[in-house]
Amino acid sequence: MNCTQGDVAIITRPSIEANLGALVEVLRPWNRRPGWWWVRSLAGPLPSIDGRVRAIATVADTALRPVQGALGFGESRNAHAHTHREIVMERQ
Numbered sequence: 001m002n003c004t005q006g007d008v009a010i011i012t013r014p015s016i017e018a019n020l021g022a023l024v025e026v027l028r029p030w031n032r033r034p035g036w037w038w039v040r041s042l043a044g045p046l047p048s049i050d051g052r053v054r055a056i057a058t059v060a061d062t063a064l065r066p067v068q069g070a071l072g073f074g075e076s077r078n079a080h081a082h083t084h085r086e087i088v089m090e091r092q
Contacts, residue, residue, distance in 0.1 A: 001061050003037060005029070009064040019046050023067070030058045037061060 003009050007026040011019050024039035036058050045053035 001035070003061055003064050003066050005037075007064075008042070008067045009039070010067060011059065012063060012065050014063065015049055016047050022046055024059070024064070026064070027056070033058070033060075035061045037064070039064070 003026045005026055005028055009024055009026055011022045011024060014020055014022075023042040025042060027038040027040055030036040030038055037060075038056060039059050040056050041054075045055045046057070048054045048057060
């Protein structure tokens with residue numbers, strides 16, 4: 001896993017280009033899909049694949065890159081992992 005609960009992470013390659021580089025807080029694991037997290041956007045609601053905007057969504061761990069401690073945020077176990085996948089927004 002790239003992230004741990006409480007990390008601040010960057011979305012690396014979302015299915016919606018506008019979400020590229022968005023900062024999110026990793027909230028908790030998504031129990032329906034191992035390797036996925038519930039995340040909260042730190043910049044307000046983001047567009048989702050269903051056309052809505054959402055502040056909380058589910059994202060694959062492989063689509064997230066944790067922000068490093070040098071920036072004042074939490075550290076990551078896999079700091080140099082370069083990964084990507086699509087972001088999938090969960091309907092609320």
